[in-house]
């Protein structure tokens with residue numbers, strides 16, 4: 457007996473015809489075992505490949521798309537963005553994806569890093585990205601906006617949802633990481649939080665700063681997801697479980 461699949465959705469993205477298929481699945485409802493129990497959606501960290509394929513198929517069925525609609529790339533903590541339809545190099549290393557037609561469903565993997573979903577409901581362009589601290593500082597979220605604009609989107613129309621990820625409660629960092637955020641974003645209120653021993657970084661605050669500087673409206677960013685590390689019943693966490701743990705995948709596509 458497999459648990460039900462649970463998917464977090466953002467009120468910023470309308471469902472139904474002309475809207476988006478989208479969401480951030482929690483860890484329940486799959487077939488993987490141990491620390492990867494149960495809806496592990498990533499192939500990279502050594503899980504049984506057949507189980508991961510079945511987990512992806514379960515999610516696709518639950519959401520009403522075909523497993524073959526799923527478009528994913530290998531994330532490398534960079535800023536490269538691939539638009540569906542462009543030639544895909546080998547290895548396909550992109551932390552951002554963009555699509556301007558119904559059909560494909562873009563996936564963004566994360567387990568503490570922030571999975572980010574983007575959608576312009578007017579121009580009908582969507583995007584997905586993976587942002588850990590390196591990607592946030594490097595500007596992967598801004599790069600997705602730029603590539604969406606190339607495809608007809610307007611930054612002021614783009615909605616963005618940040619998925620479950622490590623919160624400021626748990627994201628303790630060394631001085632070099634703290635400096636990287638200060639150097640990149642300046643003194644953003646709430647971005648650096650004092651901790652017991654080291655500073656903590658609020659990745660969500662940094663990403664909102666990154667997005668709004670590129671023209672996204674603050675009220676168009678859903679920026680308060682739960683913390684993955686604090687909620688072991690609901691989420692995988694790399695800081696908590698290391699490479700033995702599972703990986704989540706935020707997804708978004710345009711509905712016909």
Ligand SMILES: [Zn+2]
Pocket residue numbers: 622623624625626627683684685686
């Ligand atoms: Zn936490």
